[in-house]
Ligand SMILES: [Ca+2]
């Protein structure tokens with residue numbers, strides 16, 4: 001009897017343990033299941049949030065980009081139109097200015113040609129007047145050789161009264177021209193050393209670049225400060241200058257330089 005009781009008690013105890021184990025297993029399973037459900041729900045929530053967030057972000061991004069693109073296109077279009085207008089205006093101004101300059105240039109060229117014709121006509125008339133009055137022309141100068149005889153200063157005054165001055169010899173050709181024209185007729189030239197003895201200068205203040213002093217001249221013999229050409233006692237065909245006293249009466253030569261003939 002007592003053994004049966006103990007056996008029943010042991011069996012009951014084992015059943016109790018199995019029940020407790022099953023309960024624990026079910027609880028664990030529920031816990032796991034609940035945990036999985038919780039995780040799943042959380043994942044779904046997160047997924048929904050992410051999806052919503054992505055959708056919202058894509059819409060925002062997509063909408064903003066389209067608006068920006070349209071604004072940029074409009075801006076670029078306006079910029080192109082403005083640049084085109086500026087280019088057209090600049091081209092119009094350039095062509096207008098160019099045409100005006102061409103017209104001005106043509107007018108100036110016509111005025112220049114007209115002035116040259118008038119100048120040539122005046123010079124021809126002037127040369128005719130000079131030649132008719134006994135002047136001679138050689139190498140851009142008119143010359144007047146007098147037959148009168150005066151002192152150097154009076155001779156120069158006569159030339160200046162004519163709007164000219166005493167002759168200045170600038171080249172060998174000019175000297176040779178007068179040697180032929182004058183022969184042995186002595187004549188004053190515009191050369192003097194009155195200011196500083198021995199420092200010969202032309203009437204325009206320049207110093208001689210070519211010199212044709214006769215042999216032994218200038219010698220300042222009797223205080224001679226004025227120069228003649230065609231010195232009678234010369235022994236050379238080209239070297240014919242000599243210094244004479246300025247008060248001596250001699251013929252003279254006036255020179256008028258001209259250009260354009
Ligand atoms: Ca000259």
Ligand SMILES: [Ca+2]
Nearest residue numbers: 193220224225
């Ligand atoms: Ca002298």
Ligand SMILES: [Ca+2]
Nearest residue numbers: 219220221243
């Ligand atoms: Ca002399």
